[in-house]
Amino acid sequence: MDKPFVLLAxxxxxxxxxxxxxxQPEFQVEVAGDGAETIEKLKARQYAVILLDLLMPVTDGYAVLEFLKRDHPELLPRVIVMTASISRRAMEGVREYAVGGVITKPFEIEEVLATVREMTGIDPRPPRGSLLSSGMLLLLADFLRQRWM
Incomplete structure (x- = not known):
């Protein structure tokens, strides 16, 4: 079976x-570093899930949401917005687009995986023997958070 495609913006x-x-163990992940690149990738391929940061350079995530609302409203339920802004105004702005979910930063990696798995129809719990269930991925996440975040 082919792995579902996930766009990480x-x-x-x-x-x-x-x-x-x-x-990556369960999904094919493509990365877009800004909103303009995200829109180009959305024009070129269908994604099972779109993880969308709102604050990106060139074109922000709100412009991506507007593009989807105008040209591909059927994709909005596949969008998981990732944002550090949890103000009431920001959340109301995101809700207007009827996205599939919102994850606030800093996020728990288990929440990201469970949300993506659930949106693609996969059991949200990690399979036995996986890196996440063994705790190895949690150690990697802590290391990366200390290094980059």
Missing amino acids: EDNEGTCTLIKALL
């Missing part, structure tokens, strides 16, 4: 490294 290298390490 994030400009922080450490966050990208962490999320890719988390998801």
Whole structure:
């Protein structure tokens, strides 16, 4: 069976490294470092899940949401917004797009994996013997957080 494609729209290298390490055993992960690149990738391929940072260079995540709302509203439920801004105004702005979920930064890696797995119809619990269930990925996450975040 082919692995589902996940688009990770994030400009922080450490966050990208962490999320890719988390998801790649089960998903094909493509990274876009800014909103303009995200829009180009969305035009070229269908993604099972879109992890979208709101604050990115060139074109921000809100512009990506506007693009999706205008040209591909059917994809909005596949979007998981990742944001450090948890203000009421920001959350109301995101809710207007009817996205599939919101994860606030700093996030727990288990939450990211469970959300992506659930959105793709996979049991949200990590399989036995996986890096996450063994705790190895948690150690990697702590190391990467200390180094890049």
